[in-house]
Amino acid sequence: MNVATWNVNSIRTRLDHLVRWLENNRLENNPVDVLCLQETKVTDAEFPRAAIEALGYQVYISGQKSYNGVALLSRAPVETVTAGFAPLLGDTVADLDEQKRVISGVVSGVYILNLYVPNGSEIGSDKYQYKLRWLATLRDYLKNLLPQQPHILVCGDFNIAPEDRDIHDPTGRETRVMASDAERLALQHAIFDLGFVDAFRQFSQASEFTWWDYRAAAFRRNMGWRIDHHYLSPQLSPKAKRCTIDKAPRGWEKPSDHVPVIVELEV
Template structure:
């Protein structure tokens, strides 16, 4: 099974990129983040023509996640409240979580908040969101042992996941101590980084800022991840970052990450 994660930064703006990539890389499941479109306007036709079942959780102009699957998914749910019914409704105003099961594997597609600036209200929201995700995962793990948790985490867990011009800056957004600790606590529930099973060295990134010629200089961040529960981690045979879509005209600032097991 091949599962890809890709923050497309507007699925309608990048629809040709996505369809062309799927024709060349017919993965079993494609997890999209930052689709930036309400459900009624999601571009189904071209993607369904490629044989994908589509599950969406969208929002106008911001956020939004989707699952594209060759096989129909089971138990598809969206948002925190579907698993944690007693939470405050405001936590699901931003559309950031969708999950479903394929062949006994739960795919959990996340678009973690960016946080904007250290100690800002958006930063506090990010840490609160990650804390809620911890409770959400505890509930999922009690019923589904095999989980592939993937998406745009907006967190570089280690300094080797960031280009050297930034890695030395303490408490930078997306690599602050509090963000990293929150992510570590999620992983301590029983998840491991699929990419690091196969690649130890740095200088491998999944996101490059549009500014300052970051991509051509490879001044990027590895913030798009696949985290696997133990049995899936054992079965994983590859996890790669495909930088080719980032070379296209008017690309997303992220590029796909693909795990196979």
């Protein structure tokens, strides 16, 4: 089963890219079974589901106007679809589900949790504190989920580069959002301390990136960050066969600033 994550930075703007990419993979006999989208930026009613359903995918969405938004596209039916943290954690999530950043479901026995982690804006800001609180809630969510669902895949735009090698130039990263010590520690508590494995690092130790700023010819100069991830639970990681980053769509006309990351699972 091939599972991909992709921050499309507006599903309506990037619909042609999405269709092209899914068709290319199908023609290469390597179809994407589940595609997890972030930053769809559209309400559920306006999501362009017909074009995607025409490719043979079922569509599950949690969106909002102009901001955020997540979706699951799957060739097989998705079981037990939920949105937000509240279905598992209840009222303890407070305001954290107001922004549409979480959707999950079970495909072929794998619990897929698709996330759009807050950016944080700048260190010390209210949005930065919100991000840290959000990540602490993610830890609570996964800690409660693991006894129920041993095979968990957590993926999405994490807006965090876990290590210095995940940034083209880590100089001064301590003062930069997406690489500060507090963010990395929050990721450590939420993901790695619970035994989850970075699927990309399971197969590669190279410095490769998934996001490039639109400014300063960053993509052409490969001035990127690796902030889009697949994390596998301890019982699922042995079933991973490979994890790859597809940079091709970043070179298309009017691209998303992120590219797809694909993990292949033997399930």
